[in-house]
Amino acid sequence: MLARAALSLRLRTADLRDRVTGRADALVPPRRLEHIGHSDFVATGDEFARHFVALGGLRPSDRVLDVGCGIGRMARPLTALLGPDGSYDGFDIDPSGVDWCREHYAAFPRFRFQAVDVANPRYNPGGALAAHAFRFPYEDGAFDFVLLTSVFTHLLPGDVDHYLAEIARVLAPGGRLFATFFLLDDEARALVAAGRSSLAFRLDARSDGLPPGDENHAVVDPEIPEEAVAFATAWVGAALARHGLREAGRHPGSWCGRAAFTSYQDILCAERPH
Structure with a gap:
């Protein structure tokens, strides 16, 4: 209780400092709402906006779906990238973040946000819907560009497989996934085993009853496996193919201690063929 109160006081003090120094603007939420993710809100959003264009092929006319939109970290820079024919939809399991976005994006009528009550032991333990049974609330072929940042890193294999099926369903032919x-490729496994990784994935143990020797995924915390989940590249490739998605680019991250990288997490791009 005391730790939570101290954190709240620090964040509110930072909010006051932001207003004085000019950091605050209409689409940057107060720091006290930034409870998921620890990177700089503006810098991270701007970084990924560049990646969406350069790596994912985002176009101004795209209909964009942001899976796990949070408090608008990716939505904010997209207000400048999407043109009058483009649109943005985002959903998240945190209703407070969705409410904040609905209020502050009122001047952007083509930006829409939904709260979904999907269970996640880390972020929404009391959720009513299981991730592996959740149907995205959109029609088939409704989007040209689907993005997920720091979502698959908190889902187990069955949930990821289901989300990929839903992504393939809502993507239009020629649509792209970012x-x-x-x-976990050979280099990442070696770096994790050598202790170079920022995350201590348990490569020699499973947390969910999978048989010994299964190498599809690894977790950091067996008590809360969704805290951080890594996947074998071969498993991800097979899952994409299973749902009619074709890999279109893989860009390594620094999380495991690589010397050459694109961002912190690995970036994977795919497309739904015409």
């Missing part, structure tokens, strides 16, 4: 992962 997603971040912790991907």
